[in-house]
Amino acid sequence: MTDRLPETENWVRMSGVSRRAALGGGAAALGYALAAQPVRADAIVTPTDGLDAGMLTFKAANGFTMNAYRAKPKGKANAPVVLVVQEIFGLHEWIKDITRRFAAAGYYAIAPDLYQREGDPTTAPDIQTLFKTIVSKVPDAQVMADLDAAAAFAGKDGGNAKRLGVTGFCWGGRITWLYAAHNPGLRAGVAWYGRLVGQPTDLQPKHPIDIAAQLNAPVLGLYGDLDKGIPIADVEKMQAALKAANSSSKIIRFAEADHGFLADYRPSFHDASARIAWAETLGWFGTHL
Template sequence: MKEITRRNFIATASLATGFALAVQPVTAKVITTDSQGLVAGAVKIPVADGEIPAYRAQPARGENFPIVLVIQEIFGVHEHIQDITRRFAKLGYLAIAPELFVRQGDVSKLSNIDEIRPIVAKVPDAQVLSDLDATVAWAAKSAQGNAQRVGITGFCWGGRITWLYAAHNPQVKAGVAWYGRLVGNATELQPTHPVDIAAKLKVPVLGLYGGKDTGITLDTVEQMRDRLKSSSSKSQIIVYPDAPHAFYADYRPSYREKEAKDGWNRLQAWFKQHGL
């Protein structure tokens, strides 16, 4: 892979306004969290080869907030992901969602998922992990965040990244991975997958999966569970038997209110249990 330099990468993209085109029409069950009492909006994160846009939300008053990295689905940092950061901010966290595909393309403007997949496939894991390191550094330096209290959560594509970043950065206190892919073939851009790092994982990660997920089969979930038995992390996986993929995505038909609320409650308890 050719190294990206500051000269040939300038992040000109901005965050999505509203929902990504590919997720239209948006369902009536969409949850909207206001920004009252918060500082919320777009920021720029300095990274190794330029800067990337991100959406940040945190309480308007206070400092030394625990940091939560919110990792996007394949649709980018659109309104749903931005809303999730505000949900965290209402709980007292500094939540930040960096736009991790910006070098490869603006997926929010694409209306067809088949156009999005090739862009996402070009995103190197090493780039993502480096950008997340930079995001933590920015949150601590520029936004009153506590770098000693970092959590991570991600959805779909971001669920896979949650497992990988927990292995990459052992300083993370805890992670929650929502229906992230667990197995795959090793490639130059994606050399490892969650099952490959499970046994050596030190950070406690809670995995939330759907029993009716046609893309992430239960045999791969059980494979991950088995690998985690060798880990010192005390990570856990919960499977909701009747839930499909993306059951937390309240703006999509896949949303399942009961399982989504239970997962959100489990996330909060998991973070508190591990010092966040």
């Protein structure tokens, strides 16, 4: 356990006028997934000042060359590593911004393109097409191996992979719980509004409720009570499963928040809940990494 890193937001808003002018070229031109539209005019943009940030590649399983967005503080060696797991829309501009926010807080953050083998999710015109053509075809086992490879790469790229955390959003929130049960070297996870229960499939055989007693590291779950896709009853089931397992993980619910409440580029963004949840996230990683 180490001292907490500063619990600051590290969020910078562009003015409404300049942001609207930038959006004149369309959301896709700015790197937001097509299926994620509409994009808010006041979406947060975190600068790269003091950071080493950008796209790179690393070798994943079977020699596959995987794309990733990495951000880390300039001049800081052995920073704790945070794996950033994309939301359902893939590795688009918002996930890159989140990665920079973690780097601005002192972490080595890396977001691998976990849909890369199946296609480019940012070009799917709507969420139904995205799910059918890409998301439903991504095996959980493949994702676990890709995250392992990203962590190994980070450890060779100046990060301290022995102080490893993982966080994910929506689709990535579910993956965060699963990865906490997969990797015995993980120190902590933060799962943002990830699905907790569901029917098993060949590619997705288990859900977080099934592995609540098998977590290798404490996970902080962040959920909105207004989320229609993840009802309160599911969250309560997961809380009960964690309690039964005597787990050090915990879930925080936000009464006024919907699904995607941290996603400041979307209409679902809820500023008050997002601010509290972000501070809780930095506190969680500051305590456990």
